[in-house]
Amino acid sequence: MYLSPALLVFLVFTIGPALFVLYISFFNWNLLNPSLSRFVGGGNYSALLHSSDFWNSIVTSVYFVGATVGGSTVLGLGIALLLSRRGLVRRIARLAVLTPYFTPLVATSIVWVWIFNPQFGLIDSLLRLAHLPEVGWLQSTKWAMPALIVYTLWHDLGFTVIIFLAGLATVSGELREAARVDGANYWHEVRDVVLPQLVNTTLFVIVITTVDSLQAFTQIYTMTGGGPLSATTTTGFLLYQQSFVFYKTGFGAAIAVVLFVVIALFTLLQLRLSRRAT
């Protein structure tokens, strides 16, 4: 009874629309005039499985998710370990690492578009100083995705660092001290004492950053528009493109359903792994 207001809001604004997306994924949906929509059964899902754009987007998503999740987990943990000790300099460094996370994605994406600009950007200016050839970072199919990943890591790393710092605060000081007394160096202490106690934190970071990466949109929209030649069109961006640029709403809904299933499966896997670890 006490839950009913919250449940109602959840039903109306989350469950209801989600079920509606599932419903329209079975139609050639006319967004402007639903009465002209045509039932196509599993037609959109069949088209999806035969669509090279969809499979390309899966490969692109795996590239983007793998690099951002791997990068933010490894770098996040490394930076957290460096910053976990006390001291003014480390506090300032923590703030510096965390600050990009609080900046608006659109605004900082545009700044990075200029940093990557081949004629006027900072990076190519440095390359020219070093007598190296210019690179069209956001125009090249080879470099657009790495550029996007660099920006995403720069923006999101602060979040994973904070999570790891919180995890490190719970690591038993006594165990670490005991390891040191037994002659373990810093690396051994981290590997044998700290990391085993951070398994749950690491799994949490991996799941959260994976879900975030699968849903990444703003930086792709602002920096590359999914290009060049669909080199940065992730499945999430393809969903937007098909649904809201080309107005293939039923097809877009089918992508949304598949994306939902992938994210749900991944979350379930994490929960299972988490239980096993504990």
Place this chain on the structure above:
Amino acid sequence: MQRHRRFIAIAVVFAAVATPLAASAATAGQRAGVTISFMEAMASGTQKPTLDDLTRNFEQTHPGITINLIAEPNYGVLQQKEQASIAAGNPPTIGQAYENWAAAYADAKAIVPLDNYVNSKKVGVPKTFRSNIWKGVWNDLFLPDGKIWMWPFNKSDYVLFYNANMLKAAGLSVPTTWARYATAEKKLTTGGDWGESLDTGTLSAPANGTLEYLSIVRAFGGTWIKNGKPTLDTKAAVQALQFLDDLKAHGALQVGTNYPEQTALGAGRSAFAVSSIAGYPYMLAAAGGKFNMQVAPLPAGPNGGQGNAMAGTNIVIFANASTAQRAAAWQFMKYLSSPHATAYWAIKTGYLPVTKSALVYMKKYIATHPYQKIAAQALQYAGGNPPYAWWTQAEGDVAEAMQAVLDNGASPASALATAQQKAMQAASNP
């Protein structure tokens, strides 16, 4: 029986009272007039106060008609709002729309054709007025069914901005053909400077560079569509893309994003920029008085062919509007295209007048802003977005072909063949 009598008596009394009440309400409604809503994206700079002025003037000269302007921040939001309102069954009376939006709206039976209004002896426009509308603008009002679905409002097209100081220093005159343009760009590519920058755009968002290329295709004798199908891989299209690729290979053309043509010209690094005339104030701001920035018509093709892309929108009437609202909306649309109003709009905003006769009212302005006449005259042959919903994707396919060629080493013929194949697929699966 008594109950029945009582009921009949009450009904008679109700009818006796209600009929005059209803009649007086209707009369009051007529006296109160009709209110229409106009969803538009003219919300920045001088556009908003100018549209407010025109609306106020219309309301004063047409008592009984009230216009509610619903301003949206940009075309993207405008399109979303219009579509959302159509889907919700509550669209505005009229709205700005590009040709391919109008095609989608018409397919969904969300807008009404205007032929009955345009051709009406009582409220239509005379033939002299029709011939007074620039040819390109007039052609742009039709959908493939041959009916008039749109009425012109804010129009612009593409021009060549150039750094007159750079041309003078190199002893060059303003190029009048694309061949001379290429020669000039190559000559000016020296000492870290280059000919021009452009943005190819992406599949989801074509840019000024896409429209520059499409203009060159037309100048080279090509088409964008024929018989309702895309024609992206014609000989002229391949030649036009090869033309740009040669400039790129020479270093005379640089590719970028976020209005690179404006940045490069403004920084004094490139000599030319092809952009919409509506961008004149932004170009001028970018130049910042550092050099003499001038405007010329787009160069001609090998056989003197002219090509230009028309930008800006028309106005459509949504189907949910009542008969009275439609009639009032037509009066307002007709007013906005009248020579006085369109001239005022052009002078204040930098958009182009949609009729030739408006230039008469702009003589003083054109004397100090000659580029307006240059751009307005190009409306004679400028082509608008083909009026098909699938053109949105086809234009994106063109942008991708440009990316493939200019930045990723593909040949123009193969890139355009791919674009054509994708566009054909989009056209056959609307």
